[in-house]
Amino acid sequence: MLAIAVETFATRGYHHSSLAEIAERAGLTQAGLLHHFRSKTALLSGVLELRDNSEMRQLGPERPRGLAFLDHLVETVRRNTEREGIVRLYAVLSAESVTEGHPAQDFFRARYRGLRALVAEALREACDLGETRPDTDVEAVANAIIAVMDGLQVQWLLAPEAVDMAATTRRTVDALLAGLRTA
Template sequence: MAMEIFAARGYGKASLAEIADRAGLTQAGVLHYFRSKSNLLTEVLDLRDATDIADLGSARPRGLAFLRHLVDTARRNARREGIVRLYTVLSAESVTDDHPAQSYFRARYAGLRGLVAEALAEACELGEVERHLDIAATANAIIAVMDGLQVQWLLDPAAVDMAASTERAIDALLRSLPGDA
């Protein structure tokens, strides 16, 4: 319920009263479990991440298998509008001063860039892609494509196939980005 309300209204306009009402609790009841609206937001974001981690399984795929996992994530996200909306709204809001999820999203993007860069480095080591690939720039571009596709999909789901577009972008980036060589 909180996830849906944060996704629909953003953090600032989401009210604890509405969240409590939809959960069948009082505001005091919600605060008993989460101490504050910002703690509730953090728990909602952690739940989103836990869902994605559970989908990944016990071990992160290596190299190009991890990039295929990203395509699979885009495919799953096309069936999870609420989670996609939550992430999109809150990540955009988090760039504002003093937003309670700003440190969460900074850490999340740093971690995601690290995971994608590590997978790209593994793909180079495994001979799956050429070693001259600019790993940091490619990781940033892959993440940017995925986030941009989510916004487009939320605005017009029939016009955007997130999985196919993610796969096409990753393939194009791996083939054509100039490297450091």
């Protein structure tokens, strides 16, 4: 059910997807689907949790520290080139979530807040480990890294043959860090 919902939300968006369509594609009645997910919003929450749980499993129990976390982000971008449906789902739903009353708006606000905090924390750790200068504006660098990753996803979805997300993310991270490295 969730795999079909992921595909449907990714290709049609939340507002243009119907429970009836998802249920039919899953070989269920709409009532059967609603037995598992009480509403379309609950199904959307299940889809978003599935995506995040998948990401957390790949991260493992201990996330890399300092600049190693940024290497992990680049590797995540590389893995995303093998998961077009998940990338499409994220791109569509995150963009849709900026509209008034969208049921995923709180999820994406919290997700971006958490992601910014993780990247900023890794940059602070890099300062503590002597990998970068202590005067690093970690919030600005974190925002730039996330913006590049998300923007590249949209470009890649529209022209996968023209965009190497991992290489461009690596180059951007390296460029951002070039002026922050310790001597």
